[in-house]
Amino acid sequence: MALDLHPSQDFARLTERSADYHRMAVALDWLAERWQERPSLDEAAEAVGLSPFHFQRIFTRWAGVSPKTFVSAIAHAEARRSLEAGASVLDAAYDAGLSGPSRLHDLFIAQEAVTPGEVRRRGEGMTLRHGWAPTPFGRGLFVMAERGLAGLAFSDGDDEATHADMHRRFPAADWVRDDAVAAAAAVQAFAGGHGPMPLVLIGSPFHIQVWKALLRIPAGATSTYGQIAAWAGKPRAYQATGGAIGANPISLLIPCHRAIAKDGRLTGYHWGLARKAAMLGIEAVAAAG
Secondary structure, three states, rough: OOOOOOOOOHHHHHHHHHHHHHHHHHHHHHHHHHHHOOOHHHHHHHHOOOOOHHHHHHHHHHHOOHHHHHHHHHHHHHHHHHOOOOOHHHHHHHHHOOOOHHHHHHHHHHHHHHHHHHHHHOOOOOOOEEEEEEEEEEEEEEEEEEEEEEEEEEOOOOOHHHHHHHHHHOOOOEEEEEHHHHHHHHHHHOOOOOOOOOEEEOOOOOHHHHHHHHHHOOOOEEEEEEHHHHHHOOOOHHHHHHHHHOOOOOOOOOOOOOEOOOOOOOOOOOOHHHHHHHHHHHHHHHHOO
16 A cells, blocks of 8 residues: 655644654653642743743643643542542642642542542442453453442453452442352343343442433444533533543443544543454444344
8 A cells, every 4th residue: 555655734743743742741740740839831831941822832732731731630640549548538638739628629520520528438338249250351340239230340361450440439338259249240241131230320420420321322333422421411521521431330331432532533441442342343243233
């Protein structure tokens, strides 16, 4: 196949981003080291030898987000780690370099439409029986609440990491190992046993709205993040909707794999893009008869 040797607009943009890389790499390192200090745009621009206007423009063009949004994302990730490790909301706020719980509340609402308290209380007062069983998409970790399936994850060989990831979603629950329950759940979910699998949605109200919106996408079809945000009642909340989709604890049965980018790209999937492609492919074949 002959290559197109004429520079395209896409190639020009790629060239531009390549030229920006070294300067922006310095900026990313600088921000990553000082994010708790909440550096101003002027300070960050001065560190890389640019005017604030040009730094904002080049950084946003290269990273896809503004410097302020980048710093907020680091703070949000740090605060979530603190909460999942058992820290109080106050301590998590200080760990994230914030002045107090109200700032932390605002940060979590902006990032994923969930409060810090809801993150910390997930699974409180519940007993979750969990175990491993085979599925068409590899080894599956099934998490069962009293009324139905609360979690389904897949392992690619590191069972411990998969279990730790699922445990972080429900840190306050009482976890009990039960592979027999997992085997029964696998048969019901994937082998047509005893009717459809009942699902138990444990999350913030907005997250549950997004997960219910995902259930509207039929097998063999896909929807964009914007469409899902609209179905969830927050048509402009793209970032929070993406966070809710990424937080979905019940893989496949709540079909977050059917969420794609506006341009048709598969984008990220918590359990691997290869598995997402396999799920979509099998559904497409089944839908085609």
